[in-house]
Amino acid sequence: MRYADTILEIISSSQSHMTAEQIFFALKQQCPSVVLATVYNNLNTLYAQEKIRKISVAGYPDRYDKNTxxxxxxxxxxxxxxxxxxxxxxxxxxxxxxxxxxxxxxxxxxxxxxxxxxxxxxxxxxxxxxx
Missing domain, CATH: 3.30.1490.190 (Ferric-uptake regulator, C-terminal dimerisarion domain)
Structure with a gap:
């Protein structure tokens, strides 16, 4: 996927647990034409490939983290x-x-x-x- 490596780098270099929207805004700085659906699709793929962790807390948006x-x-x-x-x-x-x-x-x-x-x-x- 075209954006997957950049999204993985954003998550890996982050000191926080970013939401999809936060990742979208960080990616948009590097790739202005990206859309939010692309970020969600890439996050789902990266999670399915076990390259990132998804953290779900009831009442809050999912957040993404390094797979360490x-x-x-x-x-x-x-x-x-x-x-x-x-x-x-x-x-x-x-x-x-x-x-x-x-x-x-x-x-x-x-x-x-x-x-x-x-x-x-x-x-x-x-x-x-x-x-």
Whole structure:
């Protein structure tokens, strides 16, 4: 595919977990005639070829990531994604299940520092108003 290598480079060089729209805008800087459907088609192909990871979080657009071994923290309030590097659980999962594990995507729910601060501030307001 004509744009696949450039899209793969955009994802590989990104320090964030980009949405299709963000990838589209980054690609459009290099290839002004590209359309959003082309980006989606290429993302689907790259994902099917296991060259990238797709991260789905309910209520948020899918995001795309490098295909390297790592897991994710997902904020339950704002949907922020943060990489976390844990030891590989494949052998332990295989031992417990008796199945050959081909791979896994671990998403750990958390409350990011910004959302935690907002909740604590809201709690303080409620307490100060006797609620």
């Amino acid at each position: 071994r790592h897991d994710h923290l997902v904020c339950r309030r704002c949907g922020a994604l943060l990489d976390i590097h844990l030891s590989d659980l494949t052998r332990e999962l295989e031992r417990q299940t008796g199945f050959a594990i081909e791979g896994y995507d671990l998403k750990i729910r958390c409350l990011c520092p910004q959302c935690r601060a907002k909740e604590q501030a809201a709690d303080q307001v409620c307490k100060s108003q006797g609620l």
